[in-house]
Structure formats: structure tokens, C-alpha cells
Amino acid sequence: MRLAHVALWTRDITAAAGFWHEYFNAEIGPLYLSARRPGFTSCFVRLASDSLQVELMTGPWVVAKAADECFGWDHIAISLGDADAVDALAKRCATNGILLSGPRRTGDGFYEAVIVAPDGTRVEITS
Numbered sequence: 001m002r003l004a005h006v007a008l009w010t011r012d013i014t015a016a017a018g019f020w021h022e023y024f025n026a027e028i029g030p031l032y033l034s035a036r037r038p039g040f041t042s043c044f045v046r047l048a049s050d051s052l053q054v055e056l057m058t059g060p061w062v063v064a065k066a067a068d069e070c071f072g073w074d075h076i077a078i079s080l081g082d083a084d085a086v087d088a089l090a091k092r093c094a095t096n097g098i099l100l101s102g103p104r105r106t107g108d109g110f111y112e113a114v115i116v117a118p119d120g121t122r123v124e125i126t127s
Contacts, residue, residue: 005044005053006076008121009062013041015118016056020045023089023115024078026054047078064119075114077124083111086127090115 010016013031020026026045034040042057054076080086086103090113093099100114100122111127 003052005055006073007042007055007057008117008119009057009059010119011058011062012118013043013056013058017043017045019117020047020054020056023093024048075122075124077112077126079126081127083127086111086113086125089113089125 008016017026017028021028025048027048029044029046032042034042037059039061040057040059042055044053044055046053080089083103090099090103093113093115094102098115098117100116103111103113105111112124115123115125117123
């Protein structure tokens with residue numbers, strides 16, 4: 001088995017796709033407009049040199065999360081390969097105002113930083 005994709009609701013597919021392209025060099029797929037579910041739009045972004053896809057979805061019925069932490073999926077973690085790559089992207093994200101927590105070694109041995117995507121989705125960047 002392998003993870004095929006993860007899906008994120010967003011208010012603005014264009015901004016969300018831009019985030020994934022700018023910070024992870026993701027390839028942006030075409031927009032899909034549902035004929036069976038009016039207002040539903042989605043697109044897939046494929047991470048560079050990986051098979052992982054993130055499906056970005058929107059619809060007029062989507063609402064913001066009620067709290068910062070709630071039941072359900074919390075974040076996605078993207079491995080950048082080494083600590084230098086984490087440091088470089090974290091620095092760039094800090095400059096752009098989207099770094100949530102700086103690079104650090106966690107208690108379970110990961111080297112990571114946390115950035116925030118459009119609509120507040122947390123993305124861990126790891127070595």
C-alpha cells in the first residue's frame with residue numbers, strides 16, 4: 001500500500017496552489033469543476049520528484065475550522081532531505097511571514113520547522 005493523496009479544503013484554490021508551487025516546487029494540475037456537485041472545484045498538486053499529491057478543494061459551503069486544534073487530521077509533513085534544506089526554507093518562510101515555529105530537534109529525533117499554508121493548514125518541513 002501507499003498513500004495516494006491527501007485533500008485540503010481551501011477558500012482560494014489559486015492561492016493554495018501558489019503556496020505549494022512556491023515553497024515545494026509542486027506541479028499544478030488542471031482545475032476540475034464538478035457537474036454533479038455545483039460549486040465544487042478541485043485540483044491536484046504533485047510534489048516535485050515524489051508521487052505524493054495534495055488535492056485542493058473548494059466549495060461555497062466550506063467553513064473555517066472552529067479551533068486551532070480539533071479532532072481529525074492536523075498537518076502534513078514534507079521531508080526535504082536534510083537539515084540545511086529545512087533551515088533554508090524556514091528562513092524563507094520567516095521572511096514571508098508564514099513560519100509558525102522555527103527549526104528544532106524534537107524529542108523523538110526529527111529536525112523540523114512548521115509553516116502555515118493558506119487557510120491555516122500546518123505543514124511540517126523535516127530533514
